[in-house]
Amino acid sequence: MAKPEKVAAVKEITALFQGSNAAVLTEYRGLSVAQLTQLRTTLGPDTTYAVLKNTLATIAAKEAGVTAFEGQLSGPSAIAFIAGDPVEAAKGLRDFARTNPQLVVKSGLLEGRAISAADVTALADLESREVLLSKVAGVLKASQAKAAALFQAPLSKTVRTVEALREKQAAGAPADAAAAEAPAAETVDA
Structure with a gap:
């Protein structure tokens, strides 16, 4: 026993x-x-x-x-x-x-x-768990900043374009810049 x-x-x-x-x-x-x-x-x-x-x-x-x-x-x-x-x-x-x-x-x-x-x-x-986690967090933060910059650039360009169109309309200019620059259609006398 x-x-x-x-x-x-x-x-x-x-x-x-x-x-x-x-x-x-x-x-x-x-x-x-x-x-x-x-x-x-x-x-x-x-x-x-x-x-x-x-x-x-x-x-x-x-x-x-x-x-x-x-x-x-x-x-x-x-x-x-x-x-x-x-x-x-x-x-x-x-x-x-x-x-x-x-x-x-x-x-x-x-x-x-x-x-x-x-x-x-x-x-x-x-490396210790804390060091590895902080490195991962740093990588995620850096990639998040890059991703934000990538998304922000097209968004800011779109916002500027929309704002320019709005200002042109407010000033009485045609909304379509291409239409404003196109020559007027010629009329033919019959």
Whole structure:
């Protein structure tokens, strides 16, 4: 029979899997407690970096329907459960691993799909969601301005033409400029 503490731990890990839109499996062999604390701080408030017992993590992953880490939970394992922006968390892991090579990214899970360590690195190389959204907004604003200019030019020309015709009619000139310039029809005497 399972111990209540282990059952509670599996429930907690399962909840972390279910509440995250991404997760990254790491090996932390050789890192001190102070370094792990620094890593947790680096990852921010939307990421939970948890050192786990492999058997409990395996059970919790199965209960959560996660297959991305099958066969990889061995050695000193920790998982970064990411509820916020996965790009920012991947950048934090990458940058921390640069200064602390003992941290090894094994694989990841992004929106239900398994990703490799190389994919996690590629994710870290992306710009953050906010930067990408602001770039898209800038492009949309620029294209909106161009579109407005394209539509405004024919409209303003049409308005000027209509206004000129109206002024000519008000002045007593014929409405059709072509008719005004055409020679009068010659009359033939019979």
